[in-house]
Amino acid sequence: MSSATPVTEPIVFRWHQAEITAIAPVTSQVKSFRLRCDIAQAYRAGQHVDVRLTAEDGYQAQRSYSIASAPDGSGTLELMVEALPDGEVSGWFSEAAEVGDRVELRGPIGGSFSWDGPDGGPLLLGAGGSGVVPLLAMLRQRALVAPQIPAALIYSAHTRAGAIALPELERLAGDGTGFSLHITTTRDAGGRRIDAALVAGALTRLGRPEKVFLCGSNRFVGAASDLILAAGVPAGVIRTERFGS
Numbered sequence: 604m605s606s607a608t609p610v611t612e613p614i615v616f617r618w619h620q621a622e623i624t625a626i627a628p629v630t631s632q633v634k635s636f637r638l639r640c641d642i643a644q645a646y647r648a649g650q651h652v653d654v655r656l657t658a659e660d661g662y663q664a665q666r667s668y669s670i671a672s673a674p675d676g677s678g679t680l681e682l683m684v685e686a687l688p689d690g691e692v693s694g695w696f697s698e699a700a701e702v703g704d705r706v707e708l709r710g711p712i713g714g715s716f717s718w719d720g721p722d723g724g725p726l727l728l729g730a731g732g733s734g735v736v737p738l739l740a741m742l743r744q745r746a747l748v749a750p751q752i753p754a755a756l757i758y759s760a761h762t763r764a765g766a767i768a769l770p771e772l773e774r775l776a777g778d779g780t781g782f783s784l785h786i787t788t789t790r791d792a793g794g795r796r797i798d799a800a801l802v803a804g805a806l807t808r809l810g811r812p813e814k815v816f817l818c819g820s821n822r823f824v825g826a827a828s829d830l831i832l833a834a835g836v837p838a839g840v841i842r843t844e845r846f847g848s
């Protein structure tokens with residue numbers, strides 16, 4: 604008689620049902636979605652999930668979204684989705700999604716682009732646009748478990764009004780624990796892109812970073828990496844995540 608050993612797929616490769624439990628505006632183009640899902644039981648700040656939508660005729664679309672929340676044991680996680688012009692999946696989230704809707708999630712994904720208190724610091728974060736979402740999760744985790752670790756965020760947004768979670772970031776920067784916010788905008792009057800002076804200002808406040816996480820478009824991540832390397836930060840401490848074009 605042969606005994607069959609049940610084969611269980613690792614949790615990360617399986618699709619999990621998720622229910623949207625809350626929706627809130629973040630900016631005019633970005634909405635926050637709370638989802639109840641198994642994956643919320645075990646993830647690290649900075650990781651992302653794949654989201655799969657299935658239409659009534661069976662057509663499926665799949666995209667990646669970073670987790671914005673720090674793991675909090677609530678059984679839910681938060682995504683922040685920016686509506687792109689004619690975007691297939693972001694368009695569904697921004698225009699059609701309602702509380703109670705179900706989607707499928709797979710993950711958590713991205714073990715090396717993640718941070719927790721025991722990983723230490725100083726922590727230098729650099730974000731372009733919606734690339735701030737996984738870094739917000741890291742800052743939320745830091746505030747919960749390791750506020751003594753020095754941290755700095757260089758954040759390039761189109762406009763201040765369009766910057767994601769700016770009130771929360773400013774509140775964290777003002778809490779006296781050693782987190783500094785260095786925001787630059789590219790489309791406001793007098794705006795500029797990330798440059799050597801902005802990086803130097805962040806490093807002066809922070810000291811030598813031991814962990815660096817950069818997230819955004821290819822262009823932002825490339826520019827930020829070059830500037831941070833030119834400022835003398837070793838390549839080995841830099842982790843990057845690219846959202847696309």
Ligand SMILES: Cc1cc2nc3c(=O)[nH]c(=O)nc-3n(C[C@H](O)[C@H](O)[C@H](O)COP(=O)(O)OP(=O)(O)OC[C@H]3O[C@@H](n4cnc5c(N)ncnc54)[C@H](O)[C@@H]3O)c2cc1C
Nearest residue numbers: 666667668669683684685687688689690691692693736846
């Ligand atoms: C690891 C990771 C994490 C991410 N996290 C986030 C996050 O937290 N928040 C977030 O908002 N996004 C995030 N993204 C981006 C996200 O995965 C999607 O790429 C984004 O939402 C766009 O998907 P979409 O289906 O809406 O747009 P798509 O339909 O894929 O289109 C994207 C853009 O290209 C244009 N386009 C599409 N097809 C064509 C064509 N044939 N010719 C010309 N233009 C075209 C569309 O108009 C649109 O503006 C992440 C990506 C990665 C890889």
